Amino acid sequence: MICRKCSGPGSLIIRKEYCYCNDCFITNINHKFRACIGKNKILSPNEKVLICLSGDASSTVLLDLIHVGLSLNNHKKLRVIPYFLHIIERDSEGEEISKVIVEQCKNYNFNITLVNIDEYFNKNILCNDNTMKNHYQPSISKNILLNIPTSISEDVLTKMKQNIFIKIAKQLKCRIVFTAETTTLLATRLLSNIAIGRGSQVENDIGFADKREENVKILRPMREITNEEIDHYLRIKELNPATDILGKGYGTSLQSVIRNFVLDLQENYPATVSTICKTADKIGSVTDNVNKKKCIICQSNLDCNQLNLTAVDATMFSRKVSSKVINSNENLKHIEEGNNLMFPFIYEKLCYCCSRNISQLNDPMLQTLVCRNDDK
Ligand SMILES: [Zn+2]
Ligand SMILES: [Zn+2]
Numbered sequence: 001m002i003c004r005k006c007s008g009p010g011s012l013i014i015r016k017e018y019c020y021c022n023d024c025f026i027t028n029i030n031h032k033f034r035a036c037i038g039k040n041k042i043l044s045p046n047e048k049v050l051i052c053l054s055g056d057a058s059s060t061v062l063l064d065l066i067h068v069g070l071s072l073n074n075h076k077k078l079r080v081i082p083y084f085l086h087i088i089e090r091d092s093e094g095e096e097i098s099k100v101i102v103e104q105c106k107n108y109n110f111n112i113t114l115v116n117i118d119e120y121f122n123k124n125i126l127c128n129d130n131t132m133k134n135h136y137q138p139s140i141s142k143n144i145l146l147n148i149p150t151s152i153s154e155d156v157l158t159k160m161k162q163n164i165f166i167k168i169a170k171q172l173k174c175r176i177v178f179t180a181e182t183t184t185l186l187a188t189r190l191l192s193n194i195a196i197g198r199g200s201q202v203e204n205d206i207g208f209a210d211k212r213e214e215n216v217k218i219l220r221p222m223r224e225i226t227n228e229e230i231d232h233y234l235r236i237k238e239l240n241p242a243t244d245i246l247g248k249g250y251g252t253s254l255q256s257v258i259r260n261f262v263l264d265l266q267e268n269y270p271a272t273v274s275t276i277c278k279t280a281d282k283i284g285s286v287t288d289n290v291n292k293k294k295c296i297i298c299q300s301n302l303d304c305n306q307l308n309l310t311a312v313d314a315t316m317f318s319r320k321v322s323s324k325v326i327n328s329n330e331n332l333k334h335i336e337e338g339n340n341l342m343f344p345f346i347y348e349k350l351c352y353c354c355s356r357n358i359s360q361l362n363d364p365m366l367q368t369l370v371c372r373n374d375d376k
Contacts, residue, residue, distance in 0.1 A: 015270035055242030062180040084112040100242035148360040150253035184227040187276040206280040212299035295351035
């Protein structure tokens with residue numbers, strides 16, 4: 001066991017292959033983080049950055065990496081003005097997690113803004129004095145997320161959070177948002193995306209930068225760090241995450257089945273996971289982003305109906321062959337007109353996947369609420 005950097009005694013092995021001592025390992029992770037930001041050249045000096053912390057293992061490491069970067073006093077100093085944000089999720093567990101995150105930030109001398117997930121339904125989230133405002137009954141998100149299949153609620157939750165990130169970034173005049181997705185998580189998301197019908201959105205959902213929103217870019221500076229490395233980092237620096245939602249066996253959703261598959265891959269074929277992500281980098285969108293009609297929930301382009309065969313066509317086809325409807329053209333006409341019962345607002349306001357998500361909310365009032373993102 002010899003460290004591959006300093007040739008001193010090694011203490012850990014990454015990907016069953018590379019040996020490091022603790023110091024060189026931590027330096028290497030900091031370097032990966034900075035290199036990822038640096039090579040993409042999106043940040044200008046003293047950029048205001050909204051840093052979104054979920055409290056899980058990777059977000060705990062992100063917080064530490066930011067702190068290390070800001071504390072440096074040489075040319076490597078991280079020149080950003082950080083604003084920290086945590087979104088409190090639906091239940092009492094969410095309250096607990098938020099307390100731990102506030103404590104973590106206090107240890108680093110950072111302030112953090114807490115926002116309830118229900119603020120998704122609120123137009124102006126932050127008041128002038130940065131205190132929270134809540135106009136809606138606190139159970140809206142809970143109702144929505146409990147009454148639909150878990151595969152869909154995971155996706156809805158992700159999109160709701162992303163919308164809140166962007167709204168708050170705009171209010172704080174941040175052009176940049178950091179989120180803490182690791183290679184492992186992004187590989188999972190890539191495979192899930194394809195399975196749930198977000199194949200056309202892979203570039204923005206998995207790449208370094210999500211550029212769907214014109215004035216705010218969501219960056220993923222930890223996308224070259226794996227969960228294995230996160231675990232070592234936490235252990236060496238004795239950091240305790242507030243939550244461990246990435247753990248195996250969590251939930252029964254499609255996403256968690258895929259997550260377990262990716263975690264198994266990582267354990268047994270460690271190189272495969274980063275290969276999955278590199279594949280995503282090669283998938284670019286066919287069209288450019290400018291002046292296109294966009295989905296009001298996920299901001300993806302809505303011009304996919306120009307394609308020859310889409311997931312919607314496939315679903316409509318299987319509906320046709322399994323029902324007694326004789327004139328199928330009638331169905332497809334409704335899709336084009338946008339008032340389709342099976343896929344509400346499809347191509348008019350929503351992409352395929354968001355429309356299918358909405359269709360699962362049986363209460364029309366909830367459907368309207370989720371779609372009220374419209375008026376920005
Ligand atoms: Zn070393
Ligand atoms: Zn969408």
